[in-house]
């Protein structure tokens with residue numbers, strides 16, 4: 001039988017943007033990653049560019065020296081950092097760098113659910129508080145104005161802006177995307193958040209959290225949406241078509257569209 005997500009005081013749900021994206025992509029992947037907390041070995045080399053550039057931008061925000069580090073990193077890391085750090089947006093007043101948040105979300109309705117994340121930078125620009133998100137390899141979401149990261153971070157900053165001393169300023173979210181192979185190396189994508197936008201995000205979060213907490217079956221999608229997903233060998237999506245199976249091994253579930261597999265066959269249920 002599937003486990004479900006049941007946050008408690010001792011084991012709260014720290015809801016990150018990755019959880020929301022996983023859920024939208026594939027409930028089975030959400031089940032393995034977030035409910036069962038199964039981790040797969042990944043190649044850290046895939047993240048070297050992003051991690052290094054983010055670290056350098058943080059050092060620059062804190063006025064720490066970076067020249068000695070730039071001598072040691074790859075040309076791609078060095079050029080990406082310099083392109084971002086020399087962009088006009090990096091000259092704006094910095095209020096916070098690597099600004100973490102961990103805030104309760106409607107504790108009366110959802111005790112033990114917290115919104116968590118970390119903003120790359122918060123700046124004040126033209127009487128607006130702006131969250132900056134550096135993009136060094138992964139693409140800016142095509143629906144960036146309504147993407148979960150944009151919504152969740154703006155919603156969190158609305159709760160925290162008083163702590164930054166600017167309770168009255170409006171908010172925006174800016175993806176700052178660097179690509180060395182483009183003529184214009186740095187592009188920005190801005191979303192402004194008014195009251196209606198924040199209310200809409202609150203409503204969407206309530207709906208999504210309720211759906212996730214009530215989920216019992218975590219069914220497979222019709223088609224795998226993520227060819228790099230590490231659970232492809234165990235989730236059941238790659239099982240042979242039933243028409244190719246010998247008669248004596250016909251599955252007990254319907255072949256006409258019910259793609260949920262018998263729970264006992266789920267290899268991670270043993271953990």
Ligand code: SF4
Pocket residue numbers: 026027028029220221223224225226229230231232233235236237
């Ligand atoms: S391999 Fe595809 S279908 Fe299976 S869990 Fe991952 S994303 Fe979902």
